[in-house]
Amino acid sequence: MDPKRKSKVSLFDVVDEATFTTKLNIDDGGTTAHGFDCSNMSPVNRWNGCPYSQRYYDMLQKRTRLPVWHQKREFLKALKDNQVLIIAGETGSGKTTQIPQFVLETIDVESAYKHKRFMVVCTQPHRLAAMSVSCRVAQEMDVTIGEEVGYSVRLDDLISDKTVLMYLTDGMLLREAINDPLLWRYKVIILDEANERSLATDVLLGVLKGVLKKRHDLKLVVISETHKAKKFQNYFFGAPLIKVPGRLHPVEIFYTQEPERDYLEAAIRTVVQIHMCEPPGGILVFLTGEQEIEDACHKITKEVSNMGDEVGPVKVVPLYSTLTPLMLNKIYEPPPSPLTKDGLAGRKIVVSTNIAETSFSIDDIVYVIDPGFAKQKVYNPRVRVESSFVSPISKASAHLRSGCVGRTQRGKCFRLYTEKSFKNDLQPKTYPEILRSNIAHTVLTLKKLGIDDLIHFDFMDPPAPEALMRALEVLNYLGALDDNGNLTKLGEILSEFPLDPHIGKMLVASSKFNCSNEILSISAMLSVPNCFVQPGKAQKASVDKAKARFRHIDGDHLTLLNVYHAYKQNNEDESWCSENFVNYRALKFADNVRHQLACIMIRLNLKLCSTDLNNRDYYTNIRKALLAGYFMQVAHLESKGHYLTMKDNLVVHLHPSNCLDHKPEWVIYNECVLTSKLFIQTVTDVRGQWLVEIAPHYYDLDNFPQCEAKQLLKKIYKKKVETRNKTR
Numbered sequence: 001m002d003p004k005r006k007s008k009v010s011l012f013d014v015v016d017e018a019t020f021t022t023k024l025n026i027d028d029g030g031t032t033a034h035g036f037d038c039s040n041m042s043p044v045n046r047w048n049g050c051p052y053s054q055r056y057y058d059m060l061q062k063r064t065r066l067p068v069w070h071q072k073r074e075f076l077k078a079l080k081d082n083q084v085l086i087i088a089g090e091t092g093s094g095k096t097t098q099i100p101q102f103v104l105e106t107i108d109v110e111s112a113y114k115h116k117r118f119m120v121v122c123t124q125p126h127r128l129a130a131m132s133v134s135c136r137v138a139q140e141m142d143v144t145i146g147e148e149v150g151y152s153v154r155l156d157d158l159i160s161d162k163t164v165l166m167y168l169t170d171g172m173l174l175r176e177a178i179n180d181p182l183l184w185r186y187k188v189i190i191l192d193e194a195n196e197r198s199l200a201t202d203v204l205l206g207v208l209k210g211v212l213k214k215r216h217d218l219k220l221v222v223i224s225e226t227h228k229a230k231k232f233q234n235y236f237f238g239a240p241l242i243k244v245p246g247r248l249h250p251v252e253i254f255y256t257q258e259p260e261r262d263y264l265e266a267a268i269r270t271v272v273q274i275h276m277c278e279p280p281g282g283i284l285v286f287l288t289g290e291q292e293i294e295d296a297c298h299k300i301t302k303e304v305s306n307m308g309d310e311v312g313p314v315k316v317v318p319l320y321s322t323l324t325p326l327m328l329n330k331i332y333e334p335p336p337s338p339l340t341k342d343g344l345a346g347r348k349i350v351v352s353t354n355i356a357e358t359s360f361s362i363d364d365i366v367y368v369i370d371p372g373f374a375k376q377k378v379y380n381p382r383v384r385v386e387s388s389f390v391s392p393i394s395k396a397s398a399h400l401r402s403g404c405v406g407r408t409q410r411g412k413c414f415r416l417y418t419e420k421s422f423k424n425d426l427q428p429k430t431y432p433e434i435l436r437s438n439i440a441h442t443v444l445t446l447k448k449l450g451i452d453d454l455i456h457f458d459f460m461d462p463p464a465p466e467a468l469m470r471a472l473e474v475l476n477y478l479g480a481l482d483d484n485g486n487l488t489k490l491g492e493i494l495s496e497f498p499l500d501p502h503i504g505k506m507l508v509a510s511s512k513f514n515c516s517n518e519i520l521s522i523s524a525m526l527s528v529p530n531c532f533v534q535p536g537k538a539q540k541a542s543v544d545k546a547k548a549r550f551r552h553i554d555g556d557h558l559t560l561l562n563v564y565h566a567y568k569q570n571n572e573d574e575s576w577c578s579e580n581f582v583n584y585r586a587l588k589f590a591d592n593v594r595h596q597l598a599c600i601m602i603r604l605n606l607k608l609c610s611t612d613l614n615n616r617d618y619y620t621n622i623r624k625a626l627l628a629g630y631f632m633q634v635a636h637l638e639s640k641g642h643y644l645t646m647k648d649n650l651v652v653h654l655h656p657s658n659c660l661d662h663k664p665e666w667v668i669y670n671e672c673v674l675t676s677k678l679f680i681q682t683v684t685d686v687r688g689q690w691l692v693e694i695a696p697h698y699y700d701l702d703n704f705p706q707c708e709a710k711q712l713l714k715k716i717y718k719k720k721v722e723t724r725n726k727t728r
């Protein structure tokens with residue numbers, strides 16, 4: 001080992017803050033603006049033995065101005081004295097980037113490398129946050145991303161055996177616990193944004209509570225927004241709480257006089273008004289989804305450019321979870337310069353989903369526009385379908401949004417709803433994901449972790465008994481759990497896929513149906529929200545024409561397969577994508593997902609194979625494999641012209657976006673969406689006899705409600721018996 005790497009610091013010895021540089025702006029007494037003594041800092045990076053770069057010093061100077069720096073000593077002392085610690089603070093105080101680095105200072109470099117363990121992990125609810133924060137922290141530590149600092153997210157990671165700090169999604173840590181139940185690789189676990197209460201965070205909390213009892217050397221730091229910190233304190237037996245001040249300047253809140261009829265139009269109008277009338281400063285607009293955000297960015301840019309020299313230039317930046325870290329960096333860039341020397345100031349406008357409420361803090365934002373809506377995932381256990389709805393946000397969410405300004409200067413928040421509506425209509429808080437999600441995959445993970453007594457598992461907020469029962473039932477029908485609720489061999493396999501168990505089942509079945517290559521592509525395409533670009537109304541006809549080129553008359557899954565094949569045949573070419581209105585980034589992402597899923601299949605010894613394209617069973621085999629995963633999401637065309645879902649008997653309609661050229665008697669579907677009616681989306685034509693062939697245990701007529709489909713299935717069963725008798 002490089003002797004320069006040697007450190008005398010052992011775990012939880014508080015490192016003296018006197019580790020700074022003379023290259024900082026130091027006052028005469030050798031201290032920084034915060035009074036730290038910088039005179040005896042080593043000029044060599046203890047992690048890689050290299051001299052620090054100038055960028056390191058520049059960043060360090062900024063870091064020392066973050067509110068959390070004032071509490072470094074207090075934090076390290078509390079961490080030394082306690083097994084669990086709760087940190088609460090407003091967004092932008094430096095928790096995500098600095099706390100893990102403070103913890104690292106307590107780690108002995110030599111033993112870190114000797115034991116080849118990741119010492120510190122910090123979880124994030126969003127993959128984009130994990131990827132981007134790790135890059136930022138690698139820069140702050142003056143090391144290469146993927147070496148000393150890395151990330152691990154679903155289907156992607158960048159780590160090495162040198163990694164000592166890893167940012168990862170909470171779901172990934174949960175998966176790690178499957179193979180390493182006591183998480184021996186970690187010395188300190190930091191659960192960041194715990195207040196978001198993602199499904200995986202909630203399960204992790206329960207799992208970690210158990211691990212902490214068995215591993216007294218493990219430390220846990222839970223980072224939360226101030227209002228929810230008390231709940232974490234209570235959950236962890238009164239663990240100490242450190243409050244970090246965040247917002248330092250007042251924020252004025254404005255409401256509309258009357259409710260807005262069209263929140264999107266109102267948001268764009270408000271952006272333009274602010275840009276025309278308010279002093280310089282960035283604008284953050286909250287909208288609900290990727291397509292809406294892209295449209296809004298387009299419209300804002302157009303409206304501002306129509307105004308010519310009357311206003312300064314704008315840089316409009318989207319922010320949503322499927323961006324790449326490189327694209328995300330734009331949110332931190334400065335506003336555009338004035339067009340001429342004496343021209344009007346430029347402005348940065350970030351248009352984001354609610355991901356910006358907690359996961360990203362952008363310092364130069366002065367104005368927030370909050371239309372009061374967000375896309376929420378809701379699971380209906382009765383019909384076993386998870387859907388996304390645009391719904392009003394909670395008061396807690398509105399508070400977080402207004403908290404995105406005011407840290408570096410005074411700010412303004414424009415709520416596009418009335419004060420009365422804020423007071424009377426918004427519910428106090430957003431319900432944790434565990435109370436509104438399909439928990440089948442979570443139950444599978446818990447079973448794999450050896451947690452059988454789910455009723456008594458220490459959930460912070462236990463899921464509804466109906467949701468739990470539904471999850472157990474679904475897993476039983478899929479063959480992942482036996483009738484006693486124990487994990488089967490297939491369940492073990494399905495738990496290896498970081499995906500909904502229906503997709504896992506489809507992948508496993510696809511090897512038997514000789515079409516796993518195709519099902520891999522379809523599964524990957526299902527993991528991206530929209531593979532087509534949807535520009536404004538003007539181009540709708542051209543987009544529809546382009547889409548028609550990929551259309552497969554038997555359904556949307558096969559159309560997705562056609563899009564993927566065309567993308568590969570055209571050498572993943574970006575300009576081909578834009579000519580055909582195919583979302584290049586989405587396809588690139590899907591391709592990566594496909595690669596990762598293929599690796600899992602190879603590891604599990606599942607055959608990668610295809611039926612010959614000229615064989616007439618090519619598409620039939622694919623449709624059968626789809627049904628093997630989705631046999632619980634089937635609808636039948638009733639004589640009255642609508643569809644009825646199997647067993648639940650819900651009246652549904654084919655979504656107008658479907659690619660079918662006919663109304664099949666039976667269809668499988670991926671989602672149910674409620675707009676003007678209840679629609680089924682992403683549908684494919686299947687045959688009635690396949691239902692009884694592939695899922696006879698589910699289509700057992702003794703347990704089937706009366707409906708037209710039951711009569712048909714009876715006939716199919718009868719015919720099957722007759723054919724069998726004939727062939728005997």
Ligand SMILES: Nc1ncnc2c1ncn2[C@@H]1O[C@H](COP(=O)(O)OP(=O)(O)OP(=O)(O)O)[C@@H](O)[C@H]1O
Nearest residue numbers: 091092093094095096097136332358359360361363
């Ligand atoms: N990738 C990045 N590029 C530039 N600046 C960044 C980046 N990531 C974070 N920052 C800046 O670092 C500072 C600290 O951010 P940090 O995320 O640690 O705060 P936080 O208290 O954890 O806030 P949040 O709750 O929003 O995550 C902020 O000024 C932020 O703007």
